[in-house]
Amino acid sequence: MNTNIPPSTPPRVMLIDDDRDVHQSIAVLLRRAGLDFAGATSPDEAYSLLELEPAEVILLDLNFTRGQSQGEEGFAALARLLDDDPAATVVVITGHSGVRIAVAAMRAGAFDFVMKPWRNDELLERIHAAIAHRQRRREIAALVQSQPATPDTPALLGSSAAMEQVRQLVRRVAPTTSDVLVTGPAGSGRSLIARTIHSGSPRANRAMVVIEATAAADPTDDLARAELARAKSGTVLLRHVDRLDTAGQTRLIARLEADMRVIATAQSAQALSPALRARAGTIEVAVPPLAAREDDALLLARHFLRRAARQHGRPFEGLSPETEALLKITPWPDEVRGLEQAIERAVVLGDGGLIGPADLGLKPERSDEQTPAAQPVMLNLQQSERGLIEAALKRNGFNISHAAEELGLSRAALYRRMAKHGL
Numbered sequence: 528m529n530t531n532i533p534p535s536t537p538p539r540v541m542l543i544d545d546d547r548d549v550h551q552s553i554a555v556l557l558r559r560a561g562l563d564f565a566g567a568t569s570p571d572e573a574y575s576l577l578e579l580e581p582a583e584v585i586l587l588d589l590n591f592t593r594g595q596s597q598g599e600e601g602f603a604a605l606a607r608l609l610d611d612d613p614a615a616t617v618v619v620i621t622g623h624s625g626v627r628i629a630v631a632a633m634r635a636g637a638f639d640f641v642m643k644p645w646r647n648d649e650l651l652e653r654i655h656a657a658i659a660h661r662q663r664r665r666e667i668a669a670l671v672q673s674q675p676a677t678p679d680t681p682a683l684l685g686s687s688a689a690m691e692q693v694r695q696l697v698r699r700v701a702p703t704t705s706d707v708l709v710t711g712p713a714g715s716g717r718s719l720i721a722r723t724i725h726s727g728s729p730r731a732n733r734a735m736v737v738i739e740a741t742a743a744a745d746p747t748d749d750l751a752r753a754e755l756a757r758a759k760s761g762t763v764l765l766r767h768v769d770r771l772d773t774a775g776q777t778r779l780i781a782r783l784e785a786d787m788r789v790i791a792t793a794q795s796a797q798a799l800s801p802a803l804r805a806r807a808g809t810i811e812v813a814v815p816p817l818a819a820r821e822d823d824a825l826l827l828a829r830h831f832l833r834r835a836a837r838q839h840g841r842p843f844e845g846l847s848p849e850t851e852a853l854l855k856i857t858p859w860p861d862e863v864r865g866l867e868q869a870i871e872r873a874v875v876l877g878d879g880g881l882i883g884p885a886d887l888g889l890k891p892e893r894s895d896e897q898t899p900a901a902q903p904v905m906l907n908l909q910q911s912e913r914g915l916i917e918a919a920l921k922r923n924g925f926n927i928s929h930a931a932e933e934l935g936l937s938r939a940a941l942y943r944r945m946a947k948h949g950l
């Protein structure tokens with residue numbers, strides 16, 4: 528989750544409420560008070576927006592479904608907001624008779640509450656108190672923390688039951704020092720989950736060392752050896768341990784220190800030797816493919832669209848209804864990464880209007896066909912490789928070492944491929 532707030536900008540307050548009239552009146556109030564307003568009409572939209580830009584204070588309405596007054600959805604959102612950012616400063620909005628609910632929300636980690644209908648001066652007072660609290664916390668954290676904090680880990684988005692289970696497991700294992708094996712298809716978010724586990728761990732104030740397992744096991748790779756040594760008494764992310772044969776896996780085990788926390792990624796635990804499974808596979812976190820995540824593909828597509836539009840300074844209208852329908856049923860080669868790249872391509876190459884199926888390489892649904900309704904047009908190997916390299920370079924701010932590490936290549940191999948593709 529992105530928690531870095533530039534110090535000089537006006538404090539940002541996010542409202543999560545399904546009522547557009549409430550948005551309008553609070554937006555006016557906050558802007559007059561010199562604050563920056565951001566609005567989300569659902570918790571899912573809020574997680575995505577907060578990932579792109581953090582807020583000093585979050586105003587959270589507790590009831591989203593008409594007729595509900597017990598605040599279950601609001602409490603679930605409160606838990607998730609604090610889970611994504613334990614320093615989140617949340618002020619809950621409750622109905623006028625909701626004292627019991629307000630108390631429960633504060634016990635659950637809310638900073639404060641306001642009751643409907645509120646007086647504007649009282650609401651502003653609460654917001655300013657929350658902003659001051661958040662800033663004090665940040666100052667104290669800076670004083671206490673002598674080491675630079677771990678870089679922000681992007682939030683793990685998705686609201687399907689399958690991802691909720693993953694999130695629960697991550698929450699449980701993160702604060703321990705257990706070794707973890709993260710399994711799932713390539714591009715499904717295994718590394719992101721590894722980073723999330725690390726950032727929730729007692730060792731989070733030390734950087735996690737990320738190494739391709741093939742390099743870590745290579746006796747001639749002195750750089751990888753030195754990197755691995757840095758992870759002593761810390762945490763190492765060993766990517767793609769299943770790319771090693773049994774001998775390689777044995778060499779790898781020999782290099783792992785007893786007090787290193789190992790988080791490894793693989794397609795499945797099957798390819799691991801019993802010895803490596805014993806060392807690195809104490810707990811398995813299985814990442815489901817997008818196809819098993821209900822409507823998460825759509826939620827992620829909207830998020831990637833917002834992010835790409837912001838990153839590349841492109842206006843965006845959104846996804847066309849046809850695209851949205853197809854996104855729910857389309858299998859993506861390379862999973863979340865494939866979807867992320869397709870959206871970024873569409874934003875960069877598009878004209879800023881609605882994104883149609885063709886912009887994502889999707890074939891419109893044809894009712895007369897027996898074959899699955901939509902298949903992304905597979906790019907040829909050359910294009911895919913170029914796309915992967917370009918995206919890795921961008922993601923890593925054109926840092927060759929980091930991009931090479933992410934791609935599982937040596938720096939030299941990455942340079943060769945960049946030259947081949949004219950990058």
Ligand SMILES: Nc1ncnc2c1ncn2[C@@H]1O[C@H](COP(=O)(O)OP(=O)(O)OP(=O)(O)O)[C@@H](O)[C@H]1O
Nearest residue numbers: 681682683684685713714715716717718719863864
């Ligand atoms: N649930 C998610 N929410 C937001 N972003 C996600 C999610 N899952 C994956 N991503 C993004 O998708 C991209 C691919 O994820 P990641 O690199 O973690 O996959 P991976 O399984 O480790 O892939 P590989 O091992 O093949 O490189 C990353 O940019 C990551 O931030």
